[in-house]
Amino acid sequence: MPYKGLRDFLDRVEREGELTRVQSEVDLDYELGAVCSRAYDLGGVDNSKVLIFERPRGYGTPVGVNVLGTRKRYSMAIDTTPDKFNQQWVTRTQNPVKPVVVDYGPCKENIHTGEDVDLRELPVPIWNEKDGGPYITLGHYISKDPETGQRNVAIYRTQYHDRRTVGIMATMRTHINMQWRKAHARGESFPVAIAIGVDPTITLAAHAPFPYGVDELAMAGGLRGGPVEMVRCETVPLEAPATAEWVLEGEVRPNVLRKEGPFGEACGYYGDGGDFEFVEIKAITHRNNPVHQAAYIRKPPSEVLTVKRCWEAEVVRQCPLPGLVKLSLPEGGCSGAVAIASIKKTFDGQGKMMGMGILGTQAGRCAKIVIVVDEDIDPFNLTDVLWAMSTRFQPERDVEVIKDVAGWGLDPSIPKRDQELGTNLVSKMIIDATRPVKEPFPEVIAPKKDVMERVKREWQKYGIT
Numbered sequence: 032m033p034y035k036g037l038r039d040f041l042d043r044v045e046r047e048g049e050l051t052r053v054q055s056e057v058d059l060d061y062e063l064g065a066v067c068s069r070a071y072d073l074g075g076v077d078n079s080k081v082l083i084f085e086r087p088r089g090y091g092t093p094v095g096v097n098v099l100g101t102r103k104r105y106s107m108a109i110d111t112t113p114d115k116f117n118q119q120w121v122t123r124t125q126n127p128v129k130p131v132v133v134d135y136g137p138c139k140e141n142i143h144t145g146e147d148v149d150l151r152e153l154p155v156p157i158w159n160e161k162d163g164g165p166y167i168t169l170g171h172y173i174s175k176d177p178e179t180g181q182r183n184v185a186i187y188r189t190q191y192h193d194r195r196t197v198g199i200m201a202t203m204r205t206h207i208n209m210q211w212r213k214a215h216a217r218g219e220s221f222p223v224a225i226a227i228g229v230d231p232t233i234t235l236a237a238h239a240p241f242p243y244g245v246d247e248l249a250m251a252g253g254l255r256g257g258p259v260e261m262v263r264c265e266t267v268p269l270e271a272p273a274t275a276e277w278v279l280e281g282e283v284r285p286n287v288l289r290k291e292g293p294f295g296e297a298c299g300y301y302g303d304g305g306d307f308e309f310v311e312i313k314a315i316t317h318r319n320n321p322v323h324q325a326a327y328i329r330k331p332p333s334e335v336l337t338v339k340r341c342w343e344a345e346v347v348r349q350c351p352l353p354g355l356v357k358l359s360l361p362e363g364g365c366s367g368a369v370a371i372a373s374i375k376k377t378f379d380g381q382g383k384m385m386g387m388g389i390l391g392t393q394a395g396r397c398a399k400i401v402i403v404v405d406e407d408i409d410p411f412n413l414t415d416v417l418w419a420m421s422t423r424f425q426p427e428r429d430v431e432v433i434k435d436v437a438g439w440g441l442d443p444s445i446p447k448r449d450q451e452l453g454t455n456l457v458s459k460m461i462i463d464a465t466r467p468v469k470e471p472f473p474e475v476i477a478p479k480k481d482v483m484e485r486v487k488r489e490w491q492k493y494g495i496t
């Protein structure tokens with residue numbers, strides 16, 4: 032059964048003991064971010080809870096963070112477990128389900144337009160010390176191509192400027208930027224709807240590296256196993272998810288920019304501010320007792336990087352070569368810069384080939400280091416991976432460095448010149464840590480097989496717990 036929306040998901044999460052309600056009053060400026068950071072230090076990707084801050088100072092509306100911050104919850108979003116997530120993703124995205132428009136949804140319980148629009152209604156934290164202001168971190172931007180009507184949904188950082196304006200920083204390669212350039216070239220304003228607090232499958236689909244032309248909401252429909260219900264917006268020709276906690280409607284005008292940033296980015300460093308587009312908000316609609324869902328961003332591990340692991344599933348889906356068994360984009364590698372693949376190796380040279388295959392996918396394009404291991408190595412277990420590198424790998428023979436390839440724009444080690452030019456050229460490395468097929472290789476130590484089977488069967492009798 033798909034979740035009806037964020038609340039439905041939170042109910043399940045709470046029933047499973049995965050949610051903490053913070054009753055203490057918390058300041059939106061810096062304190063809430065500090066609590067999130069420490070909670071994540073203590074719990075990490077395995078054990079950190081969803082935090083519902085019930086009493087942001089000066090507000091009666093809560094802020095919810097870390098909803099998808101563990102691998103378990105991120106998998107619960109599509110009702111599966113971490114070990115099955117990537118396979119489930121591949122299967123379900125084969126069958127996208129188009130959203131449907133309905134007459135009414137709870138996101139219309141409160142409607143503010145005109146003079147009544149005031150973004151101060153929404154509790155927005157200043158997360159980190161050097162951030163340029165308060166930031167909405169999980170705003171799902173819904174927009175349409177002004178020429179084709181093709182819909183796009185994605186998350187872009189959203190700075191609170193004033194009670195009717197938010198800043199948006201969407202780089203040139205993002206789909207929304209491609210769309211608004213078309214409208215702006217005609218001198219037209221570009222309408223957007225920003226949904227906050229949505230069914231978690233929408234968040235995953237919005238962050239996934241789907242090519243232009245894919246409707247992320249249809250992918251969310253496939254992931255959740257049923258169409259996302261949408262309602263018409265009040266002031267813009269768009270639709271928004273019916274059960275969203277908040278919907279901000281607005282327009283990006285052409286030829287006007289406003290100072291935005293700096294902001295602590297998903298790579299773990301501050302990104303520079305600059306002059307960027309902004310959205311003039313024309314309507315705010317929200318549910319009764321709305322939750323402001325947000326994600327805290329910092330150096331890995333972080334919730335944002337856990338959400339980004341759907342890129343992992345996308346590499347699996349997009350990989351053009353046979354033989355890929357498992358793929359991991361570990362959080363420490365910013366869930367993208369380091370890819371670790373295990374393969375069922377059947378011929379020599381297959382390791383480096385798989386490295387090239389992964390680097391050639393849309394979802395693997397941000398990888399700087401690809402490590403390829405044999406099937407008996409679990410790419411999610413870094414001890415296993417280092418063991419393979421220590422014992423099956425010779426740098427001179429097994430490393431391939433590829434120069435001057437487009438890299439991940441947030442990588443602060445990109446040579447200055449390339450950063451300034453915006454070319455973002457980097458070098459990439461394939462590490463083939465697989466055993467040879469033709470040449471003999473020593474066998475891995477293991478207890479005697481039949482004895483091990485018996486030991487497992489009779490485990491109780493040894494009294495080892």
Ligand SMILES: Cc1cc2nc3c(=O)[nH]c(=O)nc-3n(C[C@H](O)[C@H](O)[C@H](O)COP(=O)(O)O)c2cc1C
Binds near residue numbers: 184204239
């Ligand atoms: C919390 C969060 C914040 C993000 N902020 C930005 C951002 O400020 N700018 C950006 O270009 N991408 C940002 N992203 C990544 C995009 O959402 C992601 O690359 C998405 O796939 C882009 O979709 P598109 O290809 O439809 O434009 C963010 C992702 C998350 C989860």
Ligand SMILES: [Mn+2]
Binds near residue numbers: 183243
């Ligand atoms: Mn897109």
